[in-house]
Amino acid sequence: MEKHLYKGLGYYTFDILAPYKSLRHGVFTRSGPPELGGELTFSFRPDIPNSQVLNSLKMAEEALGLGRSVFVMQTHSANIYVQEPTDPYSPRSPEDLIYGYDALVTKPGRTLLIKLADCQGILLFHPPSEVIALVHSGWRGSKQNILGQTAAFLKEKMDIKPEELLAAVSPSLGPCCAEFINYKTEMPEEFWPYLNPANNHFDFWSITQKQLTGAGLRPHNIELAKICTKCQPEFYSYRRGESGRFAFLAGVV
Ligand SMILES: [Zn+2]
Numbered sequence: 001m002e003k004h005l006y007k008g009l010g011y012y013t014f015d016i017l018a019p020y021k022s023l024r025h026g027v028f029t030r031s032g033p034p035e036l037g038g039e040l041t042f043s044f045r046p047d048i049p050n051s052q053v054l055n056s057l058k059m060a061e062e063a064l065g066l067g068r069s070v071f072v073m074q075t076h077s078a079n080i081y082v083q084e085p086t087d088p089y090s091p092r093s094p095e096d097l098i099y100g101y102d103a104l105v106t107k108p109g110r111t112l113l114i115k116l117a118d119c120q121g122i123l124l125f126h127p128p129s130e131v132i133a134l135v136h137s138g139w140r141g142s143k144q145n146i147l148g149q150t151a152a153f154l155k156e157k158m159d160i161k162p163e164e165l166l167a168a169v170s171p172s173l174g175p176c177c178a179e180f181i182n183y184k185t186e187m188p189e190e191f192w193p194y195l196n197p198a199n200n201h202f203d204f205w206s207i208t209q210k211q212l213t214g215a216g217l218r219p220h221n222i223e224l225a226k227i228c229t230k231c232q233p234e235f236y237s238y239r240r241g242e243s244g245r246f247a248f249l250a251g252v253v
Pocket residue numbers: 173174175176177228229230231
């Protein structure tokens with residue numbers, strides 16, 4: 001990954017996606033410009049003024065040279081939302097949000113955004129068609145294998161071969177911090193090989209790697225940030241008790 005700065009905003013891009021100039025993407029840190037109090041945040045919440053979110057959106061889109069982004073109310077589901085480029089949906093208030101999707105798919109011309117704090121954000125990019133998918137996957141998403149379901153959807157509905165997909169996995173809760181003391185009831189047995197029994201920590205980065213290759217992606221087409229959001233304070237962390245959300249944006253221009 002490479003870090004960039006734009007007018008006080010910090011964001012990371014993935015090396016694996018760098019050759020594709022029409023694809024613009026970035027995982028934004030919480031750092032914002034002074035006029036936003038130094039903080040970006042991307043989720044409408046009662047304790048955060050809407051104007052803070054709207055200005056964060058505007059500045060992040062500007063930093064990447066992308067148009068207005070499309071996002072939804074994420075609910076740890078495995079539901080897939082397809083944004084047609086001609087559909088005008090582009091929420092700018094909590095009331096506008098469509099509800100209950102955690103994978104977003106679009107074609108060139110539209111910007112997708114997912115909100116994160118410890119969960120994984122995964123960008124799937126198909127260079128031949130320039131179709132993108134942005135997936136929000138916390139442990140509930142991993143349990144449902146939303147990544148595998150999204151790759152299968154792309155194959156069935158859009159004729160996209162999984163072996164042609166590139167995947168970039170955002171900073172998220174690492175094996176250093178992903179403690180699940182109730183794992184015997186919360187986690188399926190297929191995840192138990194990824195448990196460190198000494199401290200009840202799971203390695204969701206490896207689970208994601210396995211799910212992506214299981215869906216047909218090639219290992220050399222996968223880049224994992226391997227930055228833990230709880231350890232690295234430049235990102236928001238739910239487990240650190242924060243209500244802010246950082247964002248992963250992507251679009252093909
Ligand atoms: Zn950590």
